[in-house]
Amino acid sequence: MQLIDTHTHLDFEHFDADREQVLARCSAAGVERIVVLGVHEGNWQRVWQLASTQPAVHAALGLHPVFLDRHRDAHLHELRNWLQRLHGERKLCALGEIGLDYYIDTPDTERQQQLLEAQLDMAAEFALPVLLHVRRAHAPMIATLKRHRLAHSGIVHAFSGSWEEAREYLRLGFKLGLGGAGTWPQARRMQRVLRQLPLESIVLETDAPDIPPVGHGGERNSPELLPEICRTLAELKGIGADELAAASYRNSCELFGWD
Numbered sequence: 001m002q003l004i005d006t007h008t009h010l011d012f013e014h015f016d017a018d019r020e021q022v023l024a025r026c027s028a029a030g031v032e033r034i035v036v037l038g039v040h041e042g043n044w045q046r047v048w049q050l051a052s053t054q055p056a057v058h059a060a061l062g063l064h065p066v067f068l069d070r071h072r073d074a075h076l077h078e079l080r081n082w083l084q085r086l087h088g089e090r091k092l093c094a095l096g097e098i099g100l101d102y103y104i105d106t107p108d109t110e111r112q113q114q115l116l117e118a119q120l121d122m123a124a125e126f127a128l129p130v131l132l133h134v135r136r137a138h139a140p141m142i143a144t145l146k147r148h149r150l151a152h153s154g155i156v157h158a159f160s161g162s163w164e165e166a167r168e169y170l171r172l173g174f175k176l177g178l179g180g181a182g183t184w185p186q187a188r189r190m191q192r193v194l195r196q197l198p199l200e201s202i203v204l205e206t207d208a209p210d211i212p213p214v215g216h217g218g219e220r221n222s223p224e225l226l227p228e229i230c231r232t233l234a235e236l237k238g239i240g241a242d243e244l245a246a247a248s249y250r251n252s253c254e255l256f257g258w259d
Contacts, residue, residue: 096131
């Protein structure tokens with residue numbers, strides 16, 4: 001089974017004690033590539049250093065809506081400088097993690113929207129796919145994407161919306177990132193949507209260290225659990241794990257421009 005984890009935060013301190021060992025176990029489990037996402041200006045260097053020194057790791061850089069209080073106007077200029085400097089580097093695979101989060105307490109929706117649109121413009125300028133964080137904000141996100149119409153689309157990470165929302169993203173050329181959340185018995189709507197999704201729309205992810213799969217509640221999530229997530233989601237969809245893994249691998253390579 002060959003797998004790609006399209007969404008992790010392997011740079012976070014949760015992995016400082018055993019990152020090398022985690023990467024070795026991932027390789028042994030068939031997780032061949034791992035995307036690590038930047039979330040604020042303060043962790044871009046760490047993300048890029050990890051991608052530059054680890055063969056399996058690829059980087060995405062962005063300004064995450066949950067870290068809004070850390071972002072400054074100057075960080076958008078700094079992000080553009082990073083993208084310009086790294087343009088053409090094979091280890092830079094996307095712009096992200098960016099998006100809209102209306103789940104947090106008293107979200108500043110106007111500033112989130114401005115930040116999102118500025119980064120979508122950068123993604124278009126540098127021909128990069130986007131990795132989207134969307135919580136309780138599918139309608140404004142879909143409306144925004146319809147205005148921008150990105151040539152390289154991207155992934156809606158940790159998708160848990162309705163079938164109608166899924167269809168809108170698919171019409172815009174986006175893939176849906178599925179991970180540990182969908183493996184839990186209470187995720188009944190997500191599992192109904194999963195059964196309807198075409199295989200060409202699915203990519204797999206862990207969001208490590210967050211959102212562990214069923215059976216690992218309260219534990220640190222890790223890319224090495226991706227085979228387990230794949231097997232559970234495949235069973236819920238009614239297909240073989242190898243078929244789901246192959247589809248996710250193919251879809252991820254197509255999106256990121258990998259051979």
